[in-house]
Amino acid sequence: MKKYILSIDQGTTSSRAFIYDDRFQIVGMAQHAFPQHFPKADWVEHDLTEIWQSVEKSVRGALKSVSRPEFDVSQIAAIGITNQRETFGVWDPKTGQAAHRAIVWQCRRSADLCEKLRKNKKAVAVARAAGLVLDPYFSGTKLKWLLDSDKTIRSRAARGELIFGTMDTYLIWKLSAGISHVTDTTNASRTMFMDLKKLKWSPDALKLFGVAPSMLPEIKASNGDFGVTKGIGFLPDGIPIRGVLGDQQAALLGQACLTSGETKVTYGTGAFLVMNTGTSIKRSRKGLSTVAWTLGNKTTYALEGSVFIAGAAVQWLRDELGLVEKSSDIESLAEKVVDSDGVFFIPALSGLGSPYWAPHAKGLIGGLTRRSSRAHIARACLEGIAASIADVAEGLGEDAGLKIKRISVDGGASANNVLMQAQADLLRAEVNRPTDVETTVRGAAFAAALGIGWIKTPAALAGVAKLDRVFKPEWSIRQSKEFMATWRRRIKGLLAGAF
Numbered sequence: 001m002k003k004y005i006l007s008i009d010q011g012t013t014s015s016r017a018f019i020y021d022d023r024f025q026i027v028g029m030a031q032h033a034f035p036q037h038f039p040k041a042d043w044v045e046h047d048l049t050e051i052w053q054s055v056e057k058s059v060r061g062a063l064k065s066v067s068r069p070e071f072d073v074s075q076i077a078a079i080g081i082t083n084q085r086e087t088f089g090v091w092d093p094k095t096g097q098a099a100h101r102a103i104v105w106q107c108r109r110s111a112d113l114c115e116k117l118r119k120n121k122k123a124v125a126v127a128r129a130a131g132l133v134l135d136p137y138f139s140g141t142k143l144k145w146l147l148d149s150d151k152t153i154r155s156r157a158a159r160g161e162l163i164f165g166t167m168d169t170y171l172i173w174k175l176s177a178g179i180s181h182v183t184d185t186t187n188a189s190r191t192m193f194m195d196l197k198k199l200k201w202s203p204d205a206l207k208l209f210g211v212a213p214s215m216l217p218e219i220k221a222s223n224g225d226f227g228v229t230k231g232i233g234f235l236p237d238g239i240p241i242r243g244v245l246g247d248q249q250a251a252l253l254g255q256a257c258l259t260s261g262e263t264k265v266t267y268g269t270g271a272f273l274v275m276n277t278g279t280s281i282k283r284s285r286k287g288l289s290t291v292a293w294t295l296g297n298k299t300t301y302a303l304e305g306s307v308f309i310a311g312a313a314v315q316w317l318r319d320e321l322g323l324v325e326k327s328s329d330i331e332s333l334a335e336k337v338v339d340s341d342g343v344f345f346i347p348a349l350s351g352l353g354s355p356y357w358a359p360h361a362k363g364l365i366g367g368l369t370r371r372s373s374r375a376h377i378a379r380a381c382l383e384g385i386a387a388s389i390a391d392v393a394e395g396l397g398e399d400a401g402l403k404i405k406r407i408s409v410d411g412g413a414s415a416n417n418v419l420m421q422a423q424a425d426l427l428r429a430e431v432n433r434p435t436d437v438e439t440t441v442r443g444a445a446f447a448a449a450l451g452i453g454w455i456k457t458p459a460a461l462a463g464v465a466k467l468d469r470v471f472k473p474e475w476s477i478r479q480s481k482e483f484m485a486t487w488r489r490r491i492k493g494l495l496a497g498a499f
Helices: 048-065 111-117 121-130 139-149 149-157 165-176 203-209 245-255 311-319 329-333 374-402 417-427 437-450 478-495
Strands: 004-010 014-021 024-031 075-081 088-091 098-105 163-166 182-184 219-222 241-246 263-267 271-279 286-294 298-307 344-346 364-365 404-411 430-434 465-471
Touching: 004 048, 004 165, 004 203, 014 048, 014 437, 024 329, 048 098, 048 121, 048 165, 075 165, 075 245, 088 139, 088 165, 098 139, 098 149, 139 149, 139 203, 139 286, 163 165, 165 182, 165 241, 182 241, 182 417, 203 298, 241 245, 241 437, 245 263, 245 271, 245 286, 245 298, 245 364, 245 437, 263 374, 263 437, 271 286, 271 374, 286 374, 286 437, 311 329, 311 374, 329 374, 329 417, 344 374, 344 478, 364 478, 374 417, 374 478, 404 417, 417 430, 417 478
Parallel strands: 004 075, 075 241, 182 219, 263 404, 404 430
Antiparallel strands: 004 014, 014 024, 088 098, 088 163, 263 271, 271 298, 286 298, 344 364, 430 465
């Protein structure tokens, strides 16, 4: 019997593979990191071959890790994929050779181009139709930068010799031996090329960015038929790929946030708040309108706020300042003090995302005195991450006409109790942490299960995630408001060049 799902999570710093049984229990997993490339300040790139190698190693490791004696790779019923969304590659469909390294969502190389486009009415209209803002975060301006900066790439693309894809598209292309050049609506909605209402590539967007339509993949539902495995060696031929979601949308589904108003925050390299808004598109002044998922013929939309640096701030304290040996040590270090004693940390190490959209902003640690210690900086870092999310949440709540009373959290940093308590205090809301925080990869498995008919409707997913702990606000309303007011004054000063 086919009773297992392989779920692949292709992330910003590593790729992971999980094996789920038919009760959505993890029975095997493996993870492999891959190199980050920084050719210039604020430029971030990945190598497509290194990404594929990390995926292959992860899948092989996950299959090997399954301890159930009855398990066999032939029992895998389907594959689900979730991925870092805005990162994209351009490659030759005949040879598979990349025309350029993949350009990562964190990369700010098109910041100056975005500044110019914000003064262009057609560009503003294209961004609005896509539900996005003109920011280097998204694929569109960086693909234009690539085409404009390399005449060979542009001419090859115009001749149909190169194709474009976010990481889901690239992995499907590799898994299917180059047969399937496809994506789903969630990933397509992050390129700035897709009309959010029509769920189709926008001719106006392609003209604006100078992109040949032949470069783009076919858009499918998130539980659609994306093809089958072929000729890859480490998996048998013929396994259907039936679930594809961008990582934040996958986490929303994995948390079973199925009704309008339900909200989740994922803490990874960055932190991302996503609010289900049902079947209607809610336009956001400070965040983004996006596709939550398309299941069958029904599309659910969401509002999203993006904080570019979250867990990466802790990694920076670890790797560059040597504050801790392991990222997990930040919690015990922060617990050595009762507060940050006036120290603050604005984690704008890759610019500021929602609600400011300031790609040139730089990170800032301030409020230091001779009494300031490593512990104060550690706590200020965690409070800065929590304040960034609280800032986003307030703006999106206003856009949606909803007050967030409860959020579901996941991702590696959600295991940090100090961070989660700070989040509850600054949001003035309950923070619900599940026992299994791997909700992103679980969401991809859910989509695949819906795709092959294991689950008939999304409603069947409710109750799968079990709660580990609920964090409730401990600060007074006054404390929370004063902290956030001071936080926003500091952000305003940062943006005005006061620091």
